[in-house]
Amino acid sequence: MFDRLSSLVAALTLIAVAAIFAALAGGDALTIVILALAGIVGAAAVYTALPAQLPEPQAPSPVEAPLFSLLRHPDFALWVDQEQEPLIGVDGTIVTIANDAAVRLLGRHIVGADVRTAIRHPAATEWLARIGGEAPLETLNLVDFPRPGQRWTMRVAALSGDDRIIFLSDRTAIDAADRMRSDFVANASHELRTPLAAILGYVETLQDMDGEADGPMRHRFLSIIEREAGRMQQLVIDLLSISRVEADRFRRPTASVDLAAIVRNTIAQLQDSEAARPKDIVARFGTEKQPMLGDEAQLGQLVHNIVSNAMKYGRAGTPVTVELAREGQRIRLSVSDEGDGIAPDHLPRLTERFYRVDEARSRSVGGTGLGLAIVKHISERHQGLLDIESALGKGTRVSVAFPLADGA
Incomplete structure (x- = not known):
């Protein structure tokens, strides 16, 4: 395809060639001038009619594929309901899916609700307000959730787009076990310390007497020492017994x-x-x-x-x-x-x-x-x-x- 300038050059070249042939053929000067003027007028008409520059051909734009949402895949919903701990899928801040465990914990009404109102806890509200930000969210402890004395943890995993998965884990039993171990050590130490203090006290008293104590008093002190030592011995036996029983509790x-x-x-x-x-x-x-x-x-x-x-x-x-x-x-x-x-x-x-x-x-x-x-x-x-x-x-x-x- 020719643009306007190329067409004008081609037309003037043809006029010049025609005038040269007319002159060689013996035409008079007037004929040659008329022929040249007619060619110029025709070239001007062609120049005006053509566009200044033909548009460049455009490549077809690719069609963007729709964004795939894992949360709406049927296999994902099937997997979610098999999980024992609560899982919540959110699009932005809207709950789009909740497994059976989450429904039992928070209620069926949470699907379609804002996640910041679905999980009602002061610490969770501020944490969930940052769910769409660029900074990763750390694991959050929810104390006294959903009832006093219980503790849950909450963490989030980012998917494509605005999709997120929120994981809730019950830590109540683990905390109770930790407290039980701490209490056990504290109580065992106290129970051993009490008879031991009595034994040491009476032994020191007997040593300070330097043989001055009479037989009945010495016998009474030694009887107390024997009794307290027996208490310590029984306590150690019971501690070993409960330890052995707990070690065997899974073996029928x-x-x-x-x-x-x-x-x-x-x-x-x-x-x-x-x-x-x-x-x-x-x-x-x-x-x-x-x-x-x-x-x-x-x-x-x-x-x-x-x-x-x-x-x-x-x-x-x-x-x-x-x-x-x-x-x-x-x-x-x-x-x-x-x-x-x-x-x-x-x-x-x-x-x-x-x-x-x-x-x-x-x-x-x-x-x-x-x-x-x-x-x-x-x-x-x-x-x-x-x-x-x-x-x-x-x-x-x-x-x-x-x-x-x-x-x-």
């Missing part, structure tokens, strides 16, 4: 044992020992075997702890009743005393380590505060159901129902 026992024989042997050991009130134990079960899968040593300790507690806290001269009774495919061990009983608000905490209803009385009878905690852990390992019933002024009944061996 596989040995076949006779629960009736274990209970019978434990009662005989208590009656032959120097424990208080050995004659108050009343056994009410027959001679038939009660087979189950269990750890004989741990079951013996469980029976010993329950019966010993009943002997310590029941009133002297009243029976400590030990029973074995079948209940379908379970065998229930029950130990009842006729003591002062326990107030209802204390019952849920009796299996906590070092928890005591009456600390002064517990120390006077030699309790370590770990007996029922050990019973609880041994029961759980043997798939037993522990139950504690008590009435003020009437007494307490502790029972554990164990599954019998198949075919028993």
Whole structure:
């Protein structure tokens, strides 16, 4: 294609060529002039008609592909609902998807709502306000969320465009375990320090006397030292016991044992020992075997702890009743005393380590505060159901129902 300048040059060249041929052919001057003028007029007309410059050809513009949203993919929704912890998908600040765990935690109304109102927590509101910014958001701790005493963490993962995924994780149980470990160390240190201080104090007193003390006083001091040392020894034994039981809690026992024989042997050991009130134990079960899968040593300790507690806290001269009774495919061990009983608000905490209803009385009878905690852990390992019933002024009944061996 020619532009205007190229066309003009071509037209003038043709005029010049035509004039030269006319002159060579012998034409007169007037004819040559007229022919030249006509050519110039024609060239001017062509020059005016043509555009100044033809437009450059344009390449076709590519069609932009629509932005893909992972949050709206059906496979993503299928995966989200299989996750155990709450997941929330947001477009900008609007919740577009929430899995079943998130719906149970926050409510079904959160889908389609602003995420800053869906997660109602003062720290979350400020954190979520920065969700669309360039700076990455750090993991956030939500204390007392969604209820007092609970703690959750929240973090976000960025997808394409304005899509985000918010992850919520429940840290309540982990925090409780951490507190339990700290309390356990603190309580164990306190329980060991108390008898140790008494032992050291009386030993120093005996040393300062330089043989001046009479026989009865020296004997009294040595008896106190012996008693406190015994408390420390029992505490160490119980600490080791609960540690071993916790280490075995995920290993189910596989040995076949006779629960009736274990209970019978434990009662005989208590009656032959120097424990208080050995004659108050009343056994009410027959001679038939009660087979189950269990750890004989741990079951013996469980029976010993329950019966010993009943002997310590029941009133002297009243029976400590030990029973074995079948209940379908379970065998229930029950130990009842006729003591002062326990107030209802204390019952849920009796299996906590070092928890005591009456600390002064517990120390006077030699309790370590770990007996029922050990019973609880041994029961759980043997798939037993522990139950504690008590009435003020009437007494307490502790029972554990164990599954019998198949075919028993």
